[in-house]
Amino acid sequence: MIHKDAQLQENALLLEKLERAATRDGFGKGVVEAAKSNERVVLLCADLAESTRSHWFKEAFPERYIEIGVAEQNLATVASGLAQYGKIPFITSYAAFSPGRNNEQIRTTVSLSNLPVKICGMHAGVSVGPDGATHQQLEDIALMRVQPNMTVIYPADVEEARKATVAAAGYEHPVYLRFARSNTPKFTTVNTPFEIGKSYELWRSEKPEVALIASGPLAHKALLAAQALSGSINTVVLNMHTIKPLDERAVLSLAKECTAVVTVEEHQIAGGVGSAVAEFLVQNYPVPMEFVGMHDAFGQSGEPEELVEHYGMGVSGIVEAVERAHERAH
Amino acid sequence: MALTDEQLQQLQCTATDIRRSIIEMLIEARSGHTAGPLGMADIFTAFYFHILNHKPEEPEWEERDRLILSNGHIVPVRYAAMAHAGYFPKEELLTLRKFGARLQGHPEREKLPGVETTSGPLGSGLSEAAGIAYGARMDKKTFRTYCVMSDAEHQAGNLWEGALFAGANRLSNLTGIVDRNNIQINGMTESVMPLEPLREKYEAFSWHVIEVDGHNISAFIDAVNEAKAIYEKPTLIIAHTIPGKGIGEIEFDFTWHGKPPKPEEGERFLKELRTLCGEIECCDQE
Numbered sequence: 152m153i154h155k156d157a158q159l160q161e162n163a164l165l166l167e168k169l170e171r172a173a174t175r176d177g178f179g180k181g182v183v184e185a186a187k188s189n190e191r192v193v194l195l196c197a198d199l200a201e202s203t204r205s206h207w208f209k210e211a212f213p214e215r216y217i218e219i220g221v222a223e224q225n226l227a228t229v230a231s232g233l234a235q236y237g238k239i240p241f242i243t244s245y246a247a248f249s250p251g252r253n254n255e256q257i258r259t260t261v262s263l264s265n266l267p268v269k270i271c272g273m274h275a276g277v278s279v280g281p282d283g284a285t286h287q288q289l290e291d292i293a294l295m296r297v298q299p300n301m302t303v304i305y306p307a308d309v310e311e312a313r314k315a316t317v318a319a320a321g322y323e324h325p326v327y328l329r330f331a332r333s334n335t336p337k338f339t340t341v342n343t344p345f346e347i348g349k350s351y352e353l354w355r356s357e358k359p360e361v362a363l364i365a366s367g368p369l370a371h372k373a374l375l376a377a378q379a380l381s382g383s384i385n386t387v388v389l390n391m392h393t394i395k396p397l398d399e400r401a402v403l404s405l406a407k408e409c410t411a412v413v414t415v416e417e418h419q420i421a422g423g424v425g426s427a428v429a430e431f432l433v434q435n436y437p438v439p440m441e442f443v444g445m446h447d448a449f450g451q452s453g454e455p456e457e458l459v460e461h462y463g464m465g466v467s468g469i470v471e472a473v474e475r476a477h478e479r480a481h
Numbered sequence: 482m483a484l485t486d487e488q489l490q491q492l493q494c495t496a497t498d499i500r501r502s503i504i505e506m507l508i509e510a511r512s513g514h515t516a517g518p519l520g521m522a523d524i525f526t527a528f529y530f531h532i533l534n535h536k537p538e539e540p541e542w543e544e545r546d547r548l549i550l551s552n553g554h555i556v557p558v559r560y561a562a563m564a565h566a567g568y569f570p571k572e573e574l575l576t577l578r579k580f581g582a583r584l585q586g587h588p589e590r591e592k593l594p595g596v597e598t599t600s601g602p603l604g605s606g607l608s609e610a611a612g613i614a615y616g617a618r619m620d621k622k623t624f625r626t627y628c629v630m631s632d633a634e635h636q637a638g639n640l641w642e643g644a645l646f647a648g649a650n651r652l653s654n655l656t657g658i659v660d661r662n663n664i665q666i667n668g669m670t671e672s673v674m675p676l677e678p679l680r681e682k683y684e685a686f687s688w689h690v691i692e693v694d695g696h697n698i699s700a701f702i703d704a705v706n707e708a709k710a711i712y713e714k715p716t717l718i719i720a721h722t723i724p725g726k727g728i729g730e731i732e733f734d735f736t737w738h739g740k741p742p743k744p745e746e747g748e749r750f751l752k753e754l755r756t757l758c759g760e761i762e763c764c765d766q767e
Contacts, residue, residue: 193616217615225642228605232612235590235598238619240612256605256639264599265591 152381153374154352157390158342163371164378171334174368175273177312178330179204182241182271183211184313185320191239192320195219197226202332203243203273227253230268231260239267239320246272246288246329254294261325262298269319270295274332275305276367276417277450277458287450293422295327296395302347303395305329305416305424307370308337311392314345322347331417333455335368350398354378356385360481361473362405363388365415366424369443369464373415376469384477397427399435406436411480413441413472417464420444439479441472484531484699492698495565496526500727501754502561502574507741510578513586516724516737517631518558520662523696524629524720525562531698532705534624537567540595546624547613549598551606551640552631552660553587554739559596560584568595604637606630607657611647614655614715625709629658633665636674641686647715648687655715656708657688660695662724664735683717695720728753 153159162168186192186208193215200206209216217233219226223244230240242249250257250270261268272291279287296303302324306312312330319326344351353370354363354377363386365373370390377386387405391398406412412432414425425442432438443464450458459465463472484492499522507513528548529535536542550559557577564571569583576582583593587601598609610628617624634640647655659679667673676682680690689711691704701720708716724738725731728750742750 193619214619219646222642222646224605224639225608225646228608228639228643229612229615229646231598231605232609232614233616234612235609236613236616238616255602259599259602260605260609263589 152354152356154355156344157351157353158340159353160338160340163338164375166336169336169338172309172337173332173334174306174309174312174330175204175332177306177309178271178316178328179207181313181316182208185317186212186215189239189320191237193217193233193238193240195226195230195240195242197221197223197244197249199244199273203271205243223248223253224256227256227268228260231264231266234266234268239269241269241271243271243273245274245286246291247274247286250291250294250327251288258298262300265300265324267323268325270325270327271330272327273330275329276331277445277462278331278333278417278455280333280455280458281452283452284449289419289445289450290422291327291329292394292416292418292424293426296427300325301395302326302393303329304347304393305366306392307368307390308335308339310337310339310341310343311345315392318345318347329367331368336371338371338374345392348393348396348398350389350391350393350401352387353390354386354388356381356387359385359387359409361386361411361413361476362409363413363415363469363473364391364402364405364424364428365389366391366394367417369415369417372464372466373469375466376473379466379470380473384473386473391424394424394427397431399431402428402431403436406432406438411439411476413443413469413476415443415464415469417459418444420446439476441476443469443472484702489699492526492530495530496522496698497727497754499526499558499561499565501751502564502571503557504742504747504750504754506557506561506574506577508744508747509575511741512578513557513741514554514739515741516664516731516734517552517555517660517662519728519731520695520722520724520726521555521558521629521660522727523698524658524701525558527698527701528627529562529566531702540568544622544624547597547610547626549606549610549613549626549628550588550596550600551628552603552634553600555631556588556596559588563595603631603634604639607640608643608646610655611643611652614647614652615650618652618654626655627658628655629660632659632661632663632676633670633673635659635676635679644683644686644688651713652715653712656705657715657717659717659719660722661719662722664724664738666738668735679719687714689714689716690719691716692719692721695722696726
C-alpha cells in the first residue's frame with residue numbers, strides 16, 4: 152500500500168482523478184520562487200523560452216533573464232563566468248543540447264571549476280513524443296553522473312520538480328536537473344518530503360520480495376505496477392529523485408530486505424539509474440536485478456504513452472520485470 | 482598616462498626576469514609549452530605590473546580586475562608573472578606540473594587562488610569572461626574583465642558564440658587580447674585553418690578592434706587605455722607577437738609550441754636571456 156510518510160495525493164492510484172502537468176512546469180514555477188528569495192539567481196535561455204517554461208521567469212525578472220540564442224556551448228560557459236562572479240545561473244535548454252552538445256564545457260567550466268551552475272535539461276526521454284529521436288535525450292544521466300562535483304536530480308512530478316528547483320538554488324555546487332515535456336500525473340503533494348540525496352518510499356507491502364527503484368515520472372507507473380502486483384508479489388517502491396549522490400543506505404537496506412531489485416527510468420540502461428544502483432550493489436550486496444529503460448536504442452516519433460509502452464517502460468513492462476526479478480531471487 | 486622611460490625600462494627588465502623563470506620552470510617540469518609563454522611575457526608583465534587593479538596578497542578581492550586566460554596551456558607565463566608580483570613565493574614556480582602542486586599543467590581555479598578560471602580546452606574563456614563582465618554590469622561594478630586568447634583557438638565555435646554574445650550585449654567592460662603569433666601545433670595558423678581577416682571578423686561581430694606590437698609594452702598599455710574609453714562596444718586587441726620571443730633559436734619556430742627545453746638547451750637559453758635586455762628595448766622602439 153501507499154507509504155503514509157510519502158503524503159501522496161489522496162487519489163494517487165486513480166489515474167483519471169489525478170491532475171496532470173509536466174515537470175518542466177514545476178521548474179518554471181520553482182525558478183521564479185527561488186529568484187524571489189535569492190537575488191543572485193539568474194536564468195539563461197537558449198532560444199527556448201516557452202518550451203522550457205523560462206518565459207515565466209522572464210516575465211517576473213526581466214533584468215535577470217539572459218538570452219543566449221542557439222548556442223549551448225556559450226550557454227554553459229557564460230553561466231560559468233556569471234557563477235565565478237557570484238551569480239547562481241540556471242541554464243535552460245533541451246537535454247539533447249544541454250548537456251548533450253556542451254558536455255566538455257560543463258565538465259571543465261562547471262564541474263571541474265566546481266561552480267553553482269544549475270543545468271536544466273528539458274524534454275528528457277522518449278516521452279518528448281512526435282519530435283523524434285534527435286530531441287529525445289536518453290543519455291544525459293550517464294553524461295552528468297560521471298562528472299565529479301555534479302549532483303543529478305530527476306523529479307517524479309510537477310510538485311517535486313518545483314521543490315527540486317528551489318533546493319538546487321540553495322546548493323553551492325553544480326547540479327543537473329532533468330525534466331520532461333509531457334503532462335504526467337501529479338501524485339505528490341506540498342507535504343511530500345524532498346531533500347537532495349534522500350530517497351523515500353512511495354509504496355510498501357508487507358514482507359516485500361522485490362524493490363522497485365524508480366526515478367522521474369515513471370515512478371508513478373512503478374507505483375501502479377506495485378498495486379497491480381499486490382496479492383501476487385509484494386514490493387516496495389522507492390522514489391530515487393536524486394541519482395547522484397545515490398542514497399546508498401536506502402538501496403542497501405532494500406536489497407537486503409527484498410533480495411531482488413528492479414530499476415525504472417526513461418533513459419538508456421547503460422549509465423543511468425539502474426547502472427548507479429548496480430555499481431553500488433555489486434560491490435556491497437549483489438542481488439538479482441532487472442532494468443526497465445531503453446535497451447541500447449534510440450527513440451522515434453509517436454505519442455508519449457505509445458512510445459513509453461513500446462519500449463517496455465509502461466506499467467505492463469514494469470510488472471514483467473518484477474516477475475522476472477522475483478523468479479530469479481525466490 | 483604615458484609611461485616614463487624609467488618605468489618602461491623597469492617593465493622590460495621584469496619581462497626578462499619572467500622569461501627566465503619560464504625557462505627554469507620548464508626545464509624542471511620536463512614537459513609543457515615554451516613558445517607561447519615566452520611570446521606573452523611582455524603582455525603579462527604589462528598586466529601584472531601596470532594595468533591590473535589587484536591585490537596580490539588578497540587574490541579574491543571583490544573589486545579586482547579579472548584577467549581570464551582562455552588558452553590555459555601558456556599558463557607558465559601567468560604563474561611566473563604572479564610569483565614575481567607577489568601572489569606566492571617564486572620558489573613554488575619549480576613545482577609546475579609536479580604531483581600535489583598548486584601549479585597544475587593547465588590552471589585550476591580551485592587549486593591556486595588568483596588564476597580566476599580553470600582552462601585548457603580551447604575556445605571557452607571569452608564566454609566565461611563575458612559572463613563575468615555581464616554579471617559585473619548587472620551589479621554596477623566598475624572593475625574590468627580582460628581575456629587573453631590564442632589565435633588558433635579562434636577555430637573553435639564556442640569562441641565565436643562568446644564574441645557574438647559580448648558584441649550583442651555591448652560589454653564595454655570586457656577587453657579581449659589575441660596572442661597573434663601565427664603558430665599552432667600542426668603548423669602555421671593560415672595553413673592549418675586560416676583565421677584572416679581576423680580584424681574584420683570581430684568588427685562584424687560589433688567589436689572595436691586595435692592592433693599592436695605585442696612586445697611594445699607602451700603601445701599595449703595605450704591600447705588597453707583606449708579600450709577603457711570605448712563605451713559602446715567590447716574591445717579586441719590583436720597583439721602581434723613572436724612565438725618564443727627573447728630566445729633566437731625558438732622565435733618563429735612552431736615546433737616549440739608544445740615542448741620544453743632540454744637541460745642543456747635551457748642553460749643556453751638562460752644565458753641568452755641574461756644578456757637580452759638590449760634586444761627587448763630595441764624591439765620596443767620598432
